Amino acid sequence: MRAYLEICKKSFQERMAYRGELLIRFVGIFMSFYLLYMFWKALYANSTDVQGISFHSMITYTIMSAIMGGIINIFGILNVYLAYWMSSRVRTGEIVMDMMKPTDFQLYLFSHSFGRLLFNVIVSVPIFILAIFIFKIYLPDSLAVLALFAVSLSMSYLLTFLIDFMVSLVSFWTTQNQGVGGFTRLIIALLSGAFIPLWFFPEWARNILSYFPFASIYHVPLSIYIGKIKSIEGFRAISLQLIWIGALYAGSRLLWLKSRRKLMTHGG
Amino acid sequence: MIFYIKLFFTFFKLNLKAQMEYRINFIMSIFHILILQLGNLGLIWVVLDSFQALRDWTFGEIAFLVGLRLLSHGLFTLFLPEIYWGLSNYIVRGEFDRFLLKPVNPLFLLITNGIILSGITDFSSGIVILWIATKSLELNWTFINLLILLVVVFSGLLIEISAYLATSSVAFWVTNLQTLNFITFQFHEQYILYPVSIYGKPIQYFLTFIIPFAFINFYPSAYFLDKPSSLLFHSYFVYLTPIVALISFGVAYFIWKRGILAYQSTGS
Amino acid sequence: MQVIKIDDLYKTFKTYKRKKGFIGSIQTLFTKEYITVNAVDGVSFGINQGEIVGYVGPNGAGKSTTIKMLTGILYPTSGVIEVGGLVPTKDRKQNLMHIGVVFGQRTQLWWDLPLIESFELLRHIYRVPEKIYRDNIALFAELLDIDEFINTPVRLLSLGQRMRGDIAASLLHNPDILYLDEPTIGLDVVVKERIRQFIKEINIERKTTVILTTHDLLDIEALCNRIMIIDHGKVIYDGSIDEIRRRFGTESTLLIDFKEPPDGLEVDGALEIQLEGIRASIKFDRKRFAASDLISEIAGKYPVLDLTIEDISLNGIIRDVYEEGKLYESVS
Numbered sequence: 001m002r003a004y005l006e007i008c009k010k011s012f013q014e015r016m017a018y019r020g021e022l023l024i025r026f027v028g029i030f031m032s033f034y035l036l037y038m039f040w041k042a043l044y045a046n047s048t049d050v051q052g053i054s055f056h057s058m059i060t061y062t063i064m065s066a067i068m069g070g071i072i073n074i075f076g077i078l079n080v081y082l083a084y085w086m087s088s089r090v091r092t093g094e095i096v097m098d099m100m101k102p103t104d105f106q107l108y109l110f111s112h113s114f115g116r117l118l119f120n121v122i123v124s125v126p127i128f129i130l131a132i133f134i135f136k137i138y139l140p141d142s143l144a145v146l147a148l149f150a151v152s153l154s155m156s157y158l159l160t161f162l163i164d165f166m167v168s169l170v171s172f173w174t175t176q177n178q179g180v181g182g183f184t185r186l187i188i189a190l191l192s193g194a195f196i197p198l199w200f201f202p203e204w205a206r207n208i209l210s211y212f213p214f215a216s217i218y219h220v221p222l223s224i225y226i227g228k229i230k231s232i233e234g235f236r237a238i239s240l241q242l243i244w245i246g247a248l249y250a251g252s253r254l255l256w257l258k259s260r261r262k263l264m265t266h267g268g
Numbered sequence: 269m270i271f272y273i274k275l276f277f278t279f280f281k282l283n284l285k286a287q288m289e290y291r292i293n294f295i296m297s298i299f300h301i302l303i304l305q306l307g308n309l310g311l312i313w314v315v316l317d318s319f320q321a322l323r324d325w326t327f328g329e330i331a332f333l334v335g336l337r338l339l340s341h342g343l344f345t346l347f348l349p350e351i352y353w354g355l356s357n358y359i360v361r362g363e364f365d366r367f368l369l370k371p372v373n374p375l376f377l378l379i380t381n382g383i384i385l386s387g388i389t390d391f392s393s394g395i396v397i398l399w400i401a402t403k404s405l406e407l408n409w410t411f412i413n414l415l416i417l418l419v420v421v422f423s424g425l426l427i428e429i430s431a432y433l434a435t436s437s438v439a440f441w442v443t444n445l446q447t448l449n450f451i452t453f454q455f456h457e458q459y460i461l462y463p464v465s466i467y468g469k470p471i472q473y474f475l476t477f478i479i480p481f482a483f484i485n486f487y488p489s490a491y492f493l494d495k496p497s498s499l500l501f502h503s504y505f506v507y508l509t510p511i512v513a514l515i516s517f518g519v520a521y522f523i524w525k526r527g528i529l530a531y532q533s534t535g536s
Numbered sequence: 537m538q539v540i541k542i543d544d545l546y547k548t549f550k551t552y553k554r555k556k557g558f559i560g561s562i563q564t565l566f567t568k569e570y571i572t573v574n575a576v577d578g579v580s581f582g583i584n585q586g587e588i589v590g591y592v593g594p595n596g597a598g599k600s601t602t603i604k605m606l607t608g609i610l611y612p613t614s615g616v617i618e619v620g621g622l623v624p625t626k627d628r629k630q631n632l633m634h635i636g637v638v639f640g641q642r643t644q645l646w647w648d649l650p651l652i653e654s655f656e657l658l659r660h661i662y663r664v665p666e667k668i669y670r671d672n673i674a675l676f677a678e679l680l681d682i683d684e685f686i687n688t689p690v691r692l693l694s695l696g697q698r699m700r701g702d703i704a705a706s707l708l709h710n711p712d713i714l715y716l717d718e719p720t721i722g723l724d725v726v727v728k729e730r731i732r733q734f735i736k737e738i739n740i741e742r743k744t745t746v747i748l749t750t751h752d753l754l755d756i757e758a759l760c761n762r763i764m765i766i767d768h769g770k771v772i773y774d775g776s777i778d779e780i781r782r783r784f785g786t787e788s789t790l791l792i793d794f795k796e797p798p799d800g801l802e803v804d805g806a807l808e809i810q811l812e813g814i815r816a817s818i819k820f821d822r823k824r825f826a827a828s829d830l831i832s833e834i835a836g837k838y839p840v841l842d843l844t845i846e847d848i849s850l851n852g853i854i855r856d857v858y859e860e861g862k863l864y865e866s867v868s
Binding site: 271278282285286363365370 | 611642644647
Binding site for chain 2: 023024027028031032034035038039041042043044045046047050051174179180182183186187190195196200201202205
């Protein structure tokens with residue numbers, strides 16, 4: 001346990017070394033916020049309430065989505081970092097060193113990711129406060145809703161990590177895998193409600209999407225935050241998130257065992 | 269001149285071969301871009317299904333805007349990506365010398381130093397999206413309009429080149445200002461996907477007079493789609509597109525020349 | 537015939553303390569607190585056609601700044617540079633047509649492509665006639681064995697192969713002058729020797745003028761008849777290697793193995809004696825004593841098993857020159 005804590009601390013410190021890049025990140029984030037704001041404002045120019053959602057709620061949803069993305073996109077928006085890291089370690093054979101450590105490889109990567117998560121959360125606080133003042137996004141109705149949101153957000157993070165982990169294992173089969181990482185992220189961005197809430201999607205699309213974990217990543221926590229999903233319904237959505245985490249965790253262990261066997265029999 | 273044209277194709281052939289060394293990544297990037305462009309358009313279709321119009325721009329009109337941008341951007345990515353991705357890095361890492369060590373125009377050497385093959389996908393999806401727009405708006409393409417379209421696409425290319433050349437050249441004087449590059453990127457990559465009339469006046473002026481990205485697709489679309497009501501200035505601005513392109517290139521080339529001069533007197 | 541003429545050349549860099557971060561970089565744009573550094577400080581020399589000149593000095597002495605001015609990358613602050621009758625910065629392209637440049641630490645070859653592709657491209661850039669190009673490829677195949685790896689992508693080449701490729705690439709257009717910046721850095725002894733042989737060959741065959749900066753003084757000993765030492769932007773020595781040896785390398789060491797450990801070894805004229813068991817090392821000044829006199833003196837007194845004489849290496853001399861300022865003393 002101690003070892004994992006150390007890894008977590010190290011990866012947090014490593015992020016701190018890049019705090020010079022924060023300015024670019026801030027500029028980028030606020031440029032996107034402004035764009036989102038103006039985009040929805042232009043859409044709401046002719047109506048006040050669409051699908052039961054006011055302009056105010058919509059802005060809160062979309063800006064919270066961007067902030068959330070900044071928190072759970074651990075390995076860069078395009079997710080190339082982890083895939084790249086893994087493929088270079090497989091190529092150079094350093095992966096063997098990682099596997100020989102008396103730690104669980106998945107937990108090892110998780111600690112790494114968790115350190116980055118902490119950094120992202122800290123960075124997001126001033127962004128969140130500024131967004132409240134500039135774009136008038138609101139806080140949830142009650143502390144209970146806020147707590148529910150926090151739980152749901154943690155689930156989103158776990159889901160993202162599991163997907164990232166599985167994608168990075170593609171490195172064991174081909175080292176030209178940066179594309180796969182970016183591709184997964186793109187699909188998530190399009191279909192998880194990160195940009196356009198799923199209630200705008202046509203019925204048939206929503207039916208198909210209900211068989212995938214995408215909605216659990218953005219749509220659920222954000223809907224809880226703005227109060228679109230309430231009480232019992234919220235618990236049900238979170239249970240679904242949990243089920244997805246269980247399924248993906250099992251899948252990732254299986255894939256990991258296969259990848260390891262591949263490496264051990266073919267030498268990478 | 270003939271010398272340069274021949275040399276250009278020699279470079280192009282070499283770049284093509286070099287890119288083909290990484291076939292899997294190339295194929296992935298084709299899918300990535302295809303889904304990115306069409307997926308984003310799909311999302312816009314989804315919201316406009318509920319909202320009807322973005323201020324007064326319909327789905328087809330926005331598709332036109334997006335397609336037009338992709339045509340010139342595809343050419344840029346295919347032939348000249350180094351201006352954006354390479355230049356400031358070479359300068360910051362002290363590797364710019366190599367462009368001054370050959371008896372050829374340094375800008376020519378820079379632009380022929382790399383191509384990104386997936387620019388073809390950008391360009392093709394641009395055509396597809398423009399076709400979707402044409403269908404949805406029931407546009408009739410006259411010969412004159414096709415001619416104007418051709419001029420607009422190449423002018424757009426020149427505007428994009430100029431914007432990135434000018435911002436990247438700042439690195440000749442100040443090496444740690446990559447934020448500027450990033451801002452230009454955001455404007456070009458995100459802001460002009462929507463009609464610039466949805467933004468506040470300062471941004472509209474900025475995208476018309478300072479970094480004239482509005483001339484890449486907004487003013488031309490207003491002309492082709494006959495939308496004088498949403499025009500910031502005048503429908504005849506479309507005729508200014510080639511002039512704006514030439515002026516911006518002149519300014520950018522001047523900055524680049526001064527940058528090289530500064531580099532030659534200070535080294536790096 | 538002088539192909540390179542440099543007269544009273546200065547290069548002054550104005551640097552300023554770069555401040556960190558966005559605000560800092562904005563500040564540095566407007567507030568200019570300069571510190572001036574004379575990277576090249578009043579250098580004058582001429583180089584004749586066909587010479588091989590070693591240009592040496594510690595890091596930051598001004599070597600590469602001089603080379604950059606000669607190739608037209610940098611403007612001089614003041615002074616005159618003429619290369620083959622051209623001013624490098626003014627007639628940049630013409631000058632570049634007549635020179636070849638190799639930076640040992642960087643490659644001009646296309647990383648992902650076979651070597652031959654880079655050559656083909658350079659042929660177009662320098663407009664090399666077909667026949668000259670083919671002859672050169674044949675010559676490089678013969679002297680550098682580049683035909684062994686000419687169809688291999690550059691990223692898969694060994695460092696030695698890549699360097700051979702880079703040097704060949706810089707000579708495809710038959711330049712009059714070749715600038716080599718650390719051409720043997722990181723290579724093994726065999727490849728180094730090979731490259732030296734090649735440079736010599738080209739120099740003799742084509743009368744190519746070669747300017748070589750290196751930290752490996754064996755390169756200089758093997759190739760150059762003339763050496764220029766630069767330090768703090770000033771040329772502190774310009775002359776032949778024999779001369780530098782004669783003037784500064786007069787200290788030799790005599791290594792003797794005796795049959796049995798000698799008692800109280802005393803040698804007239806020795807600067808320093810070290811004795812370890814049967815082995816003695818005796819330093820002496822060759823200007824004042826002939827080695828033969830010294831040997832017969834010792835052999836007369838003690839039974840000698842074996843002996844060798846070691847000259848101080850060029851490396852040692854040059855280190856002395858710029859570390860101890862020996863040269864300034866002897867000049868003044």
